[in-house]
Amino acid sequence: MKRIQAPLTKETINSLKAGDLVLISGTIYTARDAAHKKLDEMVFKGMPLPFELKGAVIYYVGPSPAKPGKPIGSAGPTTSSRMDSLTPALLKAGLKGMIGKGRRSKEVRSAIRRHKAVYFAATGGAGALLGKRIKECDLIAFFELGTEAVYKLRVEDFPAVVINDCHGNDLYEQVGGIKCYD
Template sequence: MEKKITAPVDKETAKSLKAGDYVYITGTIYTARDAAHKRMQEALQEGENLPVDIKGNVIYYMGPSPAREGRPIGSAGPTTASRMDRYTPELLDLGMGAMIGKGKRSKEVIDAIVRNGSVYFAAIGGAGALLSKCIKESTVVAYDDLGTEAIRELKVENFPVIVVIDSEGNNLYETALLKYKEI
């Protein structure tokens, strides 16, 4: 099923999405990769606030290439999500609405998705140039010293993703394999 949603993502919207849905996101999302996640975890351990309000927000695991002239961002393809798995349950427990990446997630992340009524989206790897066309604005909002791994606020329009793990824990990577075996 195709759906259009607005980010940030509220619980009701997240719960309406099912594994396998094609979704187009419009609104504000944030980027964060390994180094930014590590810094966020360190901030939380020190009792500090996160540099962005995580509640309901979507984190896109992506580090862009440099922008060409006249464009807000360069190629913007997804990073392997499992690299953030050790940090993700805590962010979900703090209210993160959704994540965008590629690849499988750990049992701990899936449990946190279900516990918090969140969702995990996949963006198509290798399509970074095409995905960047859906990004209308890009602004570094934290950890500028990390370069490509800085946290960016992105304004997106009809950003295409697929629901891989829904709020009930249904996992497209598993169900698609079962369907394929039936064929």
């Protein structure tokens, strides 16, 4: 288990290998389908983004509402592939980490390698457990999108596994050939 800090540094990204279990602490940003569409448009038009993309980690999540006195509700990952077509432009603009679940497209995998980034998976369906690792949650953009708005999160020991590292390895591909029965 490796403890890493977000935003990610070059050294951290370089040290991560597909299959590594990590505990992420620091600042990450939420963005899923609707927010991606807006962010991508902003990148395309050269507009300033609501947060610094350089080194940033985006978490594909639409959390459930916070109960009184809590920062957030349940907050597990959503399916990453829906963000695939909009991801290469964000990687080109400086995005360094993504947290979601499921395989990425060939284009995203090669963009991850080209731009020296990393893709993590968190456990899909473990929303209550993952929500507890989020200590602060601030709405920073696209209020009208509700759960799909962009939130700035402070996470502590947020568990994830490296799927695609910056060296071109893919954990789903690696486990694809394994046998689980003798």
